[in-house]
Amino acid sequence: MNTHRRAASKETDLPALICIGVRSSSGAYNILYGRGLSQGVSELLERTKAGAGGLALAENTGVFLLSSPRVWRHVGRKIMFGLDRTAVRRPILFDDREARKSMATVERLCRQLVWAGADRRAVLVAVGGGVVGDVCGYTAASYLRGVRAVHIPTTLVGQVDSAIGGKTGVNLPEGKNLVGAFYPPKLVIADPDTLATLPNREFRSGIYEVIKYGVIGDARLFSYLEQNVERLASRDQAALDFVIPRCIRAKARIVEQDEREAGLREILNFGHTFAHAFETATAYRRYLHGEAVGWGMIAASRLGVRTAGFSSDESARIERLVRHVGPLPSPPRVSGKRLLEIMGADKKTRGGKFRFVLPLQIGKVKTVADVPPDAVHAVLADLGRPSERNAS
Numbered sequence: 001m002n003t004h005r006r007a008a009s010k011e012t013d014l015p016a017l018i019c020i021g022v023r024s025s026s027g028a029y030n031i032l033y034g035r036g037l038s039q040g041v042s043e044l045l046e047r048t049k050a051g052a053g054g055l056a057l058a059e060n061t062g063v064f065l066l067s068s069p070r071v072w073r074h075v076g077r078k079i080m081f082g083l084d085r086t087a088v089r090r091p092i093l094f095d096d097r098e099a100r101k102s103m104a105t106v107e108r109l110c111r112q113l114v115w116a117g118a119d120r121r122a123v124l125v126a127v128g129g130g131v132v133g134d135v136c137g138y139t140a141a142s143y144l145r146g147v148r149a150v151h152i153p154t155t156l157v158g159q160v161d162s163a164i165g166g167k168t169g170v171n172l173p174e175g176k177n178l179v180g181a182f183y184p185p186k187l188v189i190a191d192p193d194t195l196a197t198l199p200n201r202e203f204r205s206g207i208y209e210v211i212k213y214g215v216i217g218d219a220r221l222f223s224y225l226e227q228n229v230e231r232l233a234s235r236d237q238a239a240l241d242f243v244i245p246r247c248i249r250a251k252a253r254i255v256e257q258d259e260r261e262a263g264l265r266e267i268l269n270f271g272h273t274f275a276h277a278f279e280t281a282t283a284y285r286r287y288l289h290g291e292a293v294g295w296g297m298i299a300a301s302r303l304g305v306r307t308a309g310f311s312s313d314e315s316a317r318i319e320r321l322v323r324h325v326g327p328l329p330s331p332p333r334v335s336g337k338r339l340l341e342i343m344g345a346d347k348k349t350r351g352g353k354f355r356f357v358l359p360l361q362i363g364k365v366k367t368v369a370d371v372p373p374d375a376v377h378a379v380l381a382d383l384g385r386p387s388e389r390n391a392s
């Protein structure tokens with residue numbers, strides 16, 4: 001990974017930006033972070049040089065914007081402002097509710113791309129949150145056996161997590177993200193200005209993923225959040241500029257070393273084995289993803305105390321920070337047995353054994369295979385109650 005900062009140059013109106021390079025199996029790509037970048041998309045495509053053996057992004061037969069009606073209403077005008085109209089087609093908009101993150105949506109998008117004349121030199125630009133990014137990334141991986149993808153994430157989750165690292169995919173009725181592909185993008189453009197219109201609850205949902213980065217590898221970020229989480233929640237510019245690039249770097253470092261989740265990348269799943277079970281058990285209706293991760297991190301921390309020697313003081317710090325972000329919908333009213341069954345069907349379960357990413361200390365986690373189901377059950381049974389250390 002290489003990182004550099006560039007100030008606005010004399011020849012261009014582009015604002016100062018941070019550029020984080022990521023090496024991937026299908027070539028290196030850049031993640032650009034900067035205020036106002038979404039208003040200069042054509043110029044950014046123009047500047048993105050060809051990787052080894054590939055084409056430059058500017059060498060394309062059409063730029064196809066994919067987004068949702070809601071996202072487009074908020075950011076469409078900004079994006080169109082910085083696009084060379086001759087290369088751009090009318091945006092293709094689709095419903096970005098989690099329930100529509102499906103094969104049916106991918107098929108419809110592929111057909112719309114055919115009708116719009118997209119060929120193998122097309123560039124697809126996904127504008128939206130994680131749902132738009134995951135669906136469009138998978139569409140790009142599949143359409144004509146692969147066309148180039150660019151991501152413009154417009155949610156906090158998108159900017160710190162889903163747009164980075166090339167995991168794409170859709171849900172089946174049987175479970176979340178069960179069909180997909182590893183398909184790294186050619187460029188990611190993260191503009192914090194696009195976050196201004198995000199509803200508060202959606203923004204807070206992203207903060208839980210930010211806390212995750214603190215627990216899995218960045219004790220300094222965790223302490224910063226303990227002091228500044230309210231500033232971040234109010235979208236203070238300095239807080240965003242500190243937090244978002246720091247998370248992007250962390251994720252870039254991890255996926256570079258382990259693009260296909262053979263080992264290290266698993267740490268990004270901290271809190272997620274529980275979270276996915278909570279989301280599945282409530283048919284994806286009760287929690288935003290990040291909120292489920294909030295509960296999942298509390299559960300994983302308590303499980304760490306029970307089974308991995310994690311200190312109860314540090315567990316209480318995690319719990320306090322998660323609860324400080326804002327109200328969480330209460331834990332699912334589903335039996336522990338049912339939740340264990342759902343976890344048994346999770347992609348992260350291997351050979352029927354429960355695998356959890358558990359904290360050893362704030363800033364350090366490890367994957368534990370073969371966690372006793374009784375311990376998991378005990379954590380689930382108590383989840384709604386504050387831990388003893390936070391109760392007083």
Ligand SMILES: NC(=O)c1ccc[n+]([C@@H]2O[C@H](COP(=O)([O-])OP(=O)(O)OC[C@H]3O[C@@H](n4cnc5c(N)ncnc54)[C@H](O)[C@@H]3O)[C@@H](O)[C@H]2O)c1
Pocket residue numbers: 068070071074075096097098101128129130131132134154155156157158161162163164165166167168177194195196197198199202205289290
């Ligand atoms: N691929 C990965 O590595 C990865 C990582 C994390 C999460 N995900 C996936 O991402 C999805 C969650 O993504 P998300 O949290 O970004 O939510 P989301 O994509 O569901 O978007 C949340 C809501 O905010 C709206 N929205 C988006 N941008 C907006 C803006 N700028 N202004 C106003 N409204 C806006 C959307 O229309 C949507 O209603 C889940 O499906 C999850 O599985 C994928």
Ligand SMILES: [Zn+2]
Pocket residue numbers: 209272289293
């Ligand atoms: Zn997540």
